[in-house]
Amino acid sequence: MKKMNDKKKPVFILTIETSGLTSGVSIGQDGELLAERALNLKNIHSRKMALMLKQLMEDVKLDYRDLAAIALSAGPGSFTGLRIGYSLAKGLAHPLCLPLIEVSTLDVWAYQQGKTDLPVMALIDAHRNEIFCGLYRWKQNTLHREGDYRLVPLKDLPALLREPTLIVGADTVQLKEKIMKFSAEAARFPFPFLTQPENWALLHLAFQKYQAGELRAVSEAEPRYMRAFKGVM
Known part of the structure; x- marks a missing residue:
């Protein structure tokens, strides 16, 4: 009798990051990073992403048909950057009937800072003396968001x-003086500052969502733009 092979099929997830300055792509297997490419330069999303993807897939010797899902940083963030990232992800996913995994950019910032006993606020400058933010707390080894995302x-x-509270995010450095003006007693800042969202963090959170079945059809996925809402998300 032929012995059954009960080895699980590997889960390959492609990630796309275009929510801010950084252009980043990565491939992970079962939530662990295999390869990544990133550029921290202005106004290159539309010119470099396709080439970065091609090089990435060649690096890992995979075909797009090997993917289980495509994950992307969903914002809030740059209108142009998010539009490019979503267009690219949808263009790849649609012909292959792949699901999309949307991960909040704020979640990525909070997660990549690492486990801490302090509550965490991840923020992005919304201009007009406002911020988009989320409040988080680590419980055992899991990051939990407390309440909704906010525009405040x-x-x-x-x-x-x-x-x-530990303050993290893309705009923490430039907003530090204003934050200290209003919340000097509570605000704590990491050192060194992380200056861009990390591919590995996006990948880890995407794999958690994949395992939980939090998948979106191409027709359902929509980015969270900077001014897409007022008040609470």
Whole structure:
């Protein structure tokens, strides 16, 4: 009798990051990073992403048909960057009937900072003295978001930061002085500052969503633009 092979099929996920300055792509197997490419330069998403993807797939010797899903940083973020990332992901996923996995850019920023005993606020500058933010807390080895994503004026930070809180995100450095003006007692800043969203963090969160069945059809996926909402997301 032929022996059954119970080895699980590997889950390959492609990630695409275009929510801000960084252009990044990566491939992971079962949530672990295999290869990545990233450029931290302005205005190159539309010119470099296709080439980066081609090189990445050649590096890992995989075909797009080997993928289980395509994950992307869903914002909030740059209108142009998110539009390019979503167009690319949908263009790849649609003919192959692949699901998409949308991961909040704020979740990526909070997760990549690593486990801490402090609550975490991930933020992105929304301009007009406002920020997009999410509040998080590590419980055992899992990051939990507390409440909804928010669009709030900087002057309202004291109502959110009721205890010492680690502040992270793409715009933390440039907003540090304003944050300290309103929340000097509670605000804590990491050192060194991380300056861009990391592919491995996007991949880890995407794999968690894949395992939980949090998948989106191409027709359902929509980015979270900077000014797509007012108040609470």
